[in-house]
Amino acid sequence: MSLWGILAINSVAFGGLLFLLSAGFSLIFGLMRIPNLTHGSMFMLGGYVGASLYMTWHLPFWLAALGSAAVVAAFGGVIERLLLRRLSGSILAQVLVTLGISFIVADFCLLTWTGDPISVTTPPALAGGVRAFGLFFTIYRIAIILVACAVAALLWVLLDKTRLGAMIRAGVDDPEMARVVGIRVSRLFTIVFCLGAALAGFGGIMGAPVLTVYPGLDTDMLPLALVIVILGGAGSLLGSLVGSFLIGFVYNFGQAMFPELAYFVLFLPMVLVLALRPQGLFGRHAS
Amino acid sequence: MTATRAALVVALAALAAVPWWVQGDYYISVASQILIYAIFALGVDVLIGYAGLVSLGHAGLFGLAGYAAAVALAGGSGHFGAVALALAVALLGTAVFAALSLRATGIGFIMITLALGQILWGLAYRWVSLTNGDNGVGVATRPMPFGLDLEVASHFYFATLAVFLLALSGAWVFVHSPFGASLKGTRDQPRRMTALGYNVWLIRYFACLFSGLLTAVAGILFVYYTKFISPPTLVLTSSAEAVLMVISGGSGTLLGPIVGAALVVIVKNVASAYIERWNMLLGAIFVAIVVFMPEGLVPGSVRLAQWALKAIRPPPAPAGGSPPGRAGAP
Numbered sequence: 001m002s003l004w005g006i007l008a009i010n011s012v013a014f015g016g017l018l019f020l021l022s023a024g025f026s027l028i029f030g031l032m033r034i035p036n037l038t039h040g041s042m043f044m045l046g047g048y049v050g051a052s053l054y055m056t057w058h059l060p061f062w063l064a065a066l067g068s069a070a071v072v073a074a075f076g077g078v079i080e081r082l083l084l085r086r087l088s089g090s091i092l093a094q095v096l097v098t099l100g101i102s103f104i105v106a107d108f109c110l111l112t113w114t115g116d117p118i119s120v121t122t123p124p125a126l127a128g129g130v131r132a133f134g135l136f137f138t139i140y141r142i143a144i145i146l147v148a149c150a151v152a153a154l155l156w157v158l159l160d161k162t163r164l165g166a167m168i169r170a171g172v173d174d175p176e177m178a179r180v181v182g183i184r185v186s187r188l189f190t191i192v193f194c195l196g197a198a199l200a201g202f203g204g205i206m207g208a209p210v211l212t213v214y215p216g217l218d219t220d221m222l223p224l225a226l227v228i229v230i231l232g233g234a235g236s237l238l239g240s241l242v243g244s245f246l247i248g249f250v251y252n253f254g255q256a257m258f259p260e261l262a263y264f265v266l267f268l269p270m271v272l273v274l275a276l277r278p279q280g281l282f283g284r285h286a287s
Numbered sequence: 288m289t290a291t292r293a294a295l296v297v298a299l300a301a302l303a304a305v306p307w308w309v310q311g312d313y314y315i316s317v318a319s320q321i322l323i324y325a326i327f328a329l330g331v332d333v334l335i336g337y338a339g340l341v342s343l344g345h346a347g348l349f350g351l352a353g354y355a356a357a358v359a360l361a362g363g364s365g366h367f368g369a370v371a372l373a374l375a376v377a378l379l380g381t382a383v384f385a386a387l388s389l390r391a392t393g394i395g396f397i398m399i400t401l402a403l404g405q406i407l408w409g410l411a412y413r414w415v416s417l418t419n420g421d422n423g424v425g426v427a428t429r430p431m432p433f434g435l436d437l438e439v440a441s442h443f444y445f446a447t448l449a450v451f452l453l454a455l456s457g458a459w460v461f462v463h464s465p466f467g468a469s470l471k472g473t474r475d476q477p478r479r480m481t482a483l484g485y486n487v488w489l490i491r492y493f494a495c496l497f498s499g500l501l502t503a504v505a506g507i508l509f510v511y512y513t514k515f516i517s518p519p520t521l522v523l524t525s526s527a528e529a530v531l532m533v534i535s536g537g538s539g540t541l542l543g544p545i546v547g548a549a550l551v552v553i554v555k556n557v558a559s560a561y562i563e564r565w566n567m568l569l570g571a572i573f574v575a576i577v578v579f580m581p582e583g584l585v586p587g588s589v590r591l592a593q594w595a596l597k598a599i600r601p602p603p604a605p606a607g608g609s610p611p612g613r614a615g616a617p
Contacts, residue, residue, distance in 0.1 A: 029394075033394060034394075035394055035397060035398050037401075083574070083578065086578065087577070087578070091393065091394055092341055093577045093578075095341070095343075095394070095397055096530070096534070096573055096576075096577045097573070097574055097577050097578070099343070099523075099527055099570075099573060100569075100570040100571070100572075100573025100574040100577070101570060101574065102570070103524065103527070103566045103567065103569050103570030103573070104566075104567050104570035104571060104574075105570075106566060107564050107566040107567035107570070108567065111564070111567075219405065219522065219523055222401075222405070222523075223401065223402045223405035223406065223409075226398045226399075226401055226402040227402050229398070230395075230398060230399060230402065259413070260413050260414045260415060260416060260417075261410070261413065261414060262409070262413055263405075263406055263408075263409020263410060263412070263413055264406060264409065264410050264413075264414075266406060266409075267403075267406050270387070270399075270402065271387060274387050274390045274399070275390070278390040278391060278395075
């Protein structure tokens, strides 16, 4: 019983990390119609940069997390402005460029941080655990869940209650029409791309104490983001929230119950959704 | 037409003579490797060039066939049985792979194939009791068709060449058949094809199966070539390399992927002798090709060369084209 309880908490915490990763991916995909294949690399880059800021430069953890989010956001902005902007309209070219950049980033990280995994110590204030209901909860995992919920709430307010959010939603629904009524969709592209990159980078350092940072983290996380967006539907915040927790549970429970087939279990929800509702659970149009 | 035929005969003769004009087993092996990847690239090109569907998960199918053959051989099966089983498993895998991926086209197709490819990789990596995990599966012997010892580099090259020519003719027949024409129709005008009564989904599905077959053949050859298979064969980088072969040579032709495969294999072999950073180079090549020569390396270089020539020697001004304001200037 207690094993299942702990597994459930871990699943929710992992789902929170996945939400940080996939929310940006889904927004970028929904608005710009680009599957940003550098998203896994941004997660990994965020982890590495944050680990350096926190462990080597001894910044406070939250400052390091914000710093790495800012660095990754700037990196995303450069990619969007210098490369993706030039290729607008050609989807295949954009896919291949993001893929090419992800290889470069992966190799750059290998060169800079070596191939050894970096385990990031849990920030002292959040170390240890609490005992409740006969279960032992790691405080840091609860912190991840709270942070993910806070980010979800902030994103919801941003998208649903602000002028910028209304413009983004208009851009997702109908980019041409949004342009006609005077919304600068191309500026939205940059904002959303930087926001998505920042979230991924933030997720990378938030996840570092749990997942550690290692070469290959990018290609481990990217398919999860893809599966979540396929499940939840592109451009839907609610979809990526539900998809993240679903995949968090499936992945963790799959790993515990069928360790050899953990990756394969991810396949099942994807098969079901693709067969029954190809636009995703909360998607409005087919991807 | 006769010029094309003459070129074909010369190319065939050159390919058959490779073991004589290339000295050393290492280079003959590289030539075999090029042919194997050319078959793989042809398989990917059937989808990219003729169906307009970009798959980033084909390394998964390539590896699936390779693993099926290697595992069957390790389990004591004969070569014929192992190859037959590998083809069957890979076709079955492709049937599922395609049924899921074709729920979408365009970007959705790319995303689903990428996810499926990674799931196959995860399976190879984690299903230790079957695949031996990170340690991979070794293959003890190569088959001996008609008493030919394939352990000899040049013999293996000839066997690979025979399979390659078979695959190439198969691909030629496929894309030039009425079916190939309807496939190109679904690429350019899916709605019109539907209106004409074609089942666009089914046409694409068959194209996926054929692509999977070529990929499986390449995967089986690969496992006999390296006599070993491990999870890195299935990673996203391998799928991306196959796509790079197709788009660098020029998609939608049969020659393009072959040239692209030769290019990528040679660059990779040469580069890995001098630098460790193949992945960074691969990424840079990707970005450079897409940004500077989106139409493929061969036509792209021609265009860039023309542009450079123009930059050095400005073309003569067309008659009457000079602006009137400048005509009277000193």
